[in-house]
Amino acid sequence: MTSSTQSSTTSLDADPPADVDPPADVDAPVDADAPGGAEQADGASVGFDPDPAASRRLPDGHAGGGARGSGGASASGLGRNPALALAIRSWRQLTSMRTALLLLFLLALAAVPGSLLPQRNINPMRVEQYLSDHQTVGPLLDRLSGFDVFAAPWFAAIYLLLFISLIGCLSSRIRWHARALFTAPPKAPARPGRLPGGSAWESPLPPAEATAAARTALRGRRFRASATATDARRPDGTPDHSVAAEKGYLRETGNLVFHVALVGLLAAVGFGSWFGYSGTTLVVTGDGFANTLISYDQFTGGKLVNTAKLRPFSLTLDRFAATYEPNGEPADFRADVTYAPDLDTPTRQATVRVNHPLVLGDTKVYLIGHGYAPHFVLRDARGRTVWQGNVPCTPRDGMFTSTCTVKIPDAGLPPLGAQRVPQQLAFSGVFTPTTRLDPTHGYVSIYPAARAPGLTITGFVGNLHVDEGIPQNVYTVNTKDMRQLTLSGPAGAGRTAQVLALDNPGQRTLTGLPAGMRLEADSVAEFATFQVKSDPFKGEALLFSVLIILGLIASLRVRRRRVWVRATPAAGGGSTVEIGGLSRSHGDGFAAELGQLTTLVRDATVPVGAGPSTATDVTGTEDGGAATAPRGTQPRAAAADGAASRESEREH
Incomplete structure (x- = not known):
């Protein structure tokens, strides 16, 4: 038996x-x-x-x-x-239960890559870093939607088939159970x-x-x-x-409640993907963000989202603070922000931490990343400021050794030759928060906090092709139509690379640039990466999740x-x-x-x-x-x- x-x-x-x-x-x-x-x-x-x-x-x-x-x-x-x-x-x-269970298993299996690979809608910087580190398998995974798993067509197909299968299973079963409830024993x-x-x-x-x-x-x-x-x-x-x-009879009722709630949860998640949106934005300390489409670095919206009617909130990053253990392990991150929930409401203060988002109705603002953004100033031969700004650097390891790319298309240099080739400046370097000289690897960072910030930098002049209307990666420099500069700085004159000490006023300036210009890295700020996520059906999803648990308890206990x-x-x-x-x-x-x-x-x-x-x-x-x-x-x-x-x- x-x-x-x-x-x-x-x-x-x-x-x-x-x-x-x-x-x-x-x-x-x-x-x-x-x-x-x-x-x-x-x-x-x-x-x-x-x-x-x-x-x-x-x-x-x-x-x-x-x-x-x-x-x-x-x-x-x-x-x-x-x-x-x-x-x-x-x-x-x-619509058989065997097929429904198989599809449920396939759905769980299909979600595994979404937890193992970085996702564009969560952290696009990590996706770019992964593609840079894995130039063979990375593009293949990208073509298979490996970095956007939950919006992939094959994931949606499994999801839709499971939804149809469960509805087909339940429709006849509910009618049969309803008749049994009103039938005498x-x-x-x-x-x-x-x-x-x-x-x-x-x-x-x-x-x-x-x-x-x-x-x-x-x-x-x-x-x-x-x-x-x-x-x-x-x-x-x-x-x-x-x-x-x-x-x-509550046993079968709980069984049906469990499966009906599962269908409801799938529907709530599906409608949430149609009417919800998710985007990421990088905000340097002191800068702000307004919830408009143009302010996002990456944005993914549902098919029924009206991007002209996003919730009109704004925020300013007042301060970012990170604490670390003595061995460099992160201990706590916090972003102090000033925000306005709506156009007509006064500003308020809030602190955003990991897993403690800023909640604005059905919209949440998550803290998902941070890094360093050195401040650069380009001056001409007379000392006038030509360009300045903070440039976010992409972290490469746990000690926040970061790659920095500076592009200055409007440097004020005259075009070259009869073809009037634009003469634009670009700099590429490695930022180290706590700099030490390693005999084997050169300048490295030994701690993630900015205790002795340093920048190893090289310069280029030529055509960046930024005026041709073709999108470019802001974190890389195409040096095909550019020539490398010989720079003067703390390491001496006539060198292709210089090492700047950002906390030492006498060792943070580059000279030897065209037209007598000089570049100074005078400070370093921290930036925070926020994810803004709107899910208008999260309340319904929570309700169905509770019903799933209650139905499961009833079906197991009764x-x-x-x-x-x-x-x-x-x-x-x-x-x-x-x-x-x-x-x-x-x-x-x-x-x-x-x-x-x-x-x-x-x-x-x-x-x-x-x-x-x-x-x-x-x-x-x-x-x-x-x-x-x-x-x-x-x-x-x-x-x-x-x-x-x-x-x-x-x-x-």
Whole structure:
């Protein structure tokens, strides 16, 4: 017999088709005395509702032979239309629970690259660094949407198929469960006392009063109990006095709530991707950001997002602070900002930390990265400022050794030659927050904080091609049409590379530039990278997540069980009362519960002072062990026990 753990799964059973009625004999009583009575105990009346579709499959895989007798015509029509038959077979395969579980596994598997590879909508700088470090496999992963996994077509295909499969599974299952909720429990078998754990005793009450008392007692234990009508008759014509009680429908309800909430969660996430957006922006200390499309370094919006109507908030990065452990491990990051939630609201102060975003309605501002931005000033031969600004550098390691690229297209230099080739300046260098000279690797950083900031820099002059309308990577320099400069600085004159000490006024200036210009790196600021994410359906997603947990708890904790009581007239007056029951799963304490119910019903049917009752435990154990029974009835009782066991196995 299958173990009880298998019956506790949260997946749905096979989906019953909508055009199949429950078995016609679901409410038929079982008469163990009639021919074949023991075999009838294996039917739906003493067990749990079998899958209506499981026993009604035609060779082509679709259900038929229902109570309405429409299966044959349907099969004939499908045989004449192979395309329709293939479509129906494919639909049923797609909406089977096996396919849904497979798609759920594939969805989880497809999400793995999104956690292993940097994603453009989260940190585009890391994506660029990855492409630079892995020039062979990087472009291949990019073509396969490896850096934008959750917006990839193949991920959306799995997502959509799972959504359709779950809806197809649930539509028929919900209708079937709704009918079961309003259907009376199956009638009692002829000998409920012969079921595993059943009992029988004598009661001084007439059969009708005994069953009424039993029904009241079972309802007191929150069983859904129904008694037969007063004029009900058994197949042999004798009066039928019995009670059928059922409990544990919340298990299937929780199962359905779990899966419906899962569909709702998928829908909320899907609608969130249509109406939501995500973008990243780099803000240097002292600078600001306004929530407009042009202010983003990278922006990903849903298909239904109106970029002209983004939430009109703004913020200014007042201060960024980072603390590190002595070994260089990060301890804490914080960004102090001044923000305005709307156009007409006063500014407010806030601190943004990792995993502690700034919340503005359904929009959140996350702190996802930081780095250093040296401040450069380009002056002409007269000392006038030609250009100045902070240039963010891309971190390369945990000690924040960073790559810096400075492009100055408007340096004021005259064009060269008859072709009037633009003469523009560019500088490329490596920034080290705490600089030390390594005999092997040159100047390196030994700590991520800016305790001794240094910059190793080289210069170029020529055509940057920035005026041709072709997008360029701001973090790299194309030196194809440029020549390298010989610079003068702290390392001496006539060198292609110089090392500047940004905290030493005498060692942070480059000379030897065209037209007598000089470049000074006079300070270093920190920048913060923010991710702005809007998800208008996050509340619905949270609600469905809670329902998933509640449904899962109900489906795992609640047990489905049925109890039957039958009263027959006794020879000396009164009645003989029999009680028995079945549980969908074994080893769940049902034997103890059935014993308590037996005592409860016995006390209700044997009034105080009526004298001792004669109780007979017909089977004694839940597993259908040896039992005490009147002489000549043991084989029939054993057959009923075997039938009940077969029913339980089929249910599991």
